Amino acid sequence: MRRTLAALPILIALVFGAFFLWGLNPDRDPNAIPSVLISQPAPTFDLPPVEGIGVPGLSRENLIGNPEPVVVNVFASWCVPCRAEHAVLTRMVERDGIRLFGINYKDKPEDARAWLDNLGNPYELIGSDLNGRAGIEWGISGVPETFIVAGDGTVLYRYVGPIVGADAEAEFATALAQARTKIGANS
Amino acid sequence: MRISVLAATLTLAMLPFSAGAVEPDEILDDPVLEARAREISKDLRCVVCQNQDIDSSNAGVARDLRLLVRERLVAGDTDAEVVDFVQARYGDFVLLKPPFKPETYPLWLAPGVFFLIGTGAVFTVLRSSRKRAVEGTLSDDEEGTIAALLDDEAGEKS
Numbered sequence: 001m002r003r004t005l006a007a008l009p010i011l012i013a014l015v016f017g018a019f020f021l022w023g024l025n026p027d028r029d030p031n032a033i034p035s036v037l038i039s040q041p042a043p044t045f046d047l048p049p050v051e052g053i054g055v056p057g058l059s060r061e062n063l064i065g066n067p068e069p070v071v072v073n074v075f076a077s078w079c080v081p082c083r084a085e086h087a088v089l090t091r092m093v094e095r096d097g098i099r100l101f102g103i104n105y106k107d108k109p110e111d112a113r114a115w116l117d118n119l120g121n122p123y124e125l126i127g128s129d130l131n132g133r134a135g136i137e138w139g140i141s142g143v144p145e146t147f148i149v150a151g152d153g154t155v156l157y158r159y160v161g162p163i164v165g166a167d168a169e170a171e172f173a174t175a176l177a178q179a180r181t182k183i184g185a186n187s
Numbered sequence: 188m189r190i191s192v193l194a195a196t197l198t199l200a201m202l203p204f205s206a207g208a209v210e211p212d213e214i215l216d217d218p219v220l221e222a223r224a225r226e227i228s229k230d231l232r233c234v235v236c237q238n239q240d241i242d243s244s245n246a247g248v249a250r251d252l253r254l255l256v257r258e259r260l261v262a263g264d265t266d267a268e269v270v271d272f273v274q275a276r277y278g279d280f281v282l283l284k285p286p287f288k289p290e291t292y293p294l295w296l297a298p299g300v301f302f303l304i305g306t307g308a309v310f311t312v313l314r315s316s317r318k319r320a321v322e323g324t325l326s327d328d329e330e331g332t333i334a335a336l337l338d339d340e341a342g343e344k345s
Contacts, residue, residue, distance in 0.1 A: 005311060008304075033234060036278040043276070106247070132251045139276045141234035141248060 035139055037147070037155040042072075043137035047127025051109040053116060058101050058127030064153035069179040070099040072147040073123070074135065076107040077115035079143040081162035088163050090122040098176065102126040105135050105143050146172070148179045156182070208245045215257050224257045227269055231256070232283050240283060 022028070037043065046059035063070060073089060075082040092098050102123035104112045109128060116123075129135055138147070141160065148157040157175040162168070209228075215221040228242035235246035241253055252273060259269045273281055285291045325333070 005308070008308070031237060033237075033280045034278060036276065132247070133255075135248070136251055136255060136276055139278070 032160070033141065035155075035158040037139055038158065040155055042147075042149055042153045042155050043134075043139075045127070045134040045137045047103065047129055047134055050104050050107075050112045050126050050128040053113050053121070053126065055121065055123060055126045058103060058125045060153070062101065062125055063149045066099065066149075066151040068099070069148050069150050069156065069176065070101055071176070072101045072103065072138075072149055074103045074105050074129075074138065074140055074143050074145045076105045076143050077111040078107065079105075081164065082144045083119070084164045085144050085162040086119050086122070088169060090120060093122040096173075096176075099124055103134060103138070104128050105140075106130065106132045148175055150179060150182065208243050208249065209253060210250070213250070213253055213257065215261065217261075220257070220260045223266060224253070224260055227256050227260075227266055228253055230270070230283050231273055232281050234277055234281065 042060055042063045044060050047057050049055060049057040058072075063072070071089075071092070073085075075085070089100055093100050100122050102125070104126055106129065112126075112128070127134065138145070144162050146159040146163060147155055150156050156179045159168070159172055159175075163172045209225070215224060225242060229240050231241045231252060233239045233241045233244035233246055233249040233252075235248050236244050239249075241249040241256075255273070256269055259272055264272070270282070279286060279291075285294060287295055
């Protein structure tokens, strides 16, 4: 009994030490919120097109039955990081041949139109989420956010913030490669 | 009289704080529903400015969630249904009071466990020190030896 009691302080110190080790890890982002959508079917939403750009709107049906994973990007013309991310997304569409769908979050149609005219439009479909309700369905906390959705409509991955910079792009490319092999393994 | 004036002044002074970030156009006409909405909003975390509830947050998403909460209430949802609706989209993280379930058992039970360990340790220490005190008393033989020694010493001094 006494011997176990003597070991108790060391045990407590070890438990606390493990917590500190975990808590002080510089790679850990305490602000990261785990998405409930991962491995879940894409949420129900049905968005009309942005007026005057000639690109169809986006709904849940567009995410189901695709031969390969698609990327859903939430963007807005008022979002400054989106401008930087736009170049990355365009490159991924042109170079890697990804299918990119957009959710235009709380954006005035004329602003969105001007933004896409100015920078070019990498999106195959764009849904206009004027009141942000589809954003809530996707559980977003801000713009930009990017999701990878499997061909059967299962959400595989979520990236919060702009995919800009070597680390972010590498992380996203890895997730996309994994999503593609997953589809290959299933079929 | 003076106290009532003071109370009235304080109430008025506190009014802006109690309003939180809720904007006039969000407030429901039905005061009962509005009160329920406020209570629900106080338990929902803003996902942008974390550690702030949506009731007091000025973030865009927080406003959207406040409107959503009110919309669900007007549609006839119970408080629990409204919270479930938001939780289904944003996860447990959105609840300022974590639910009691297997993943959160350590969170809820750790304080109790630590308290038990602490009281256990205190009791053990107290009991062992008392035992040591009892062991410290001398036998009759030893008392006799001491008395003899003291007597000797007293004899030498005189």
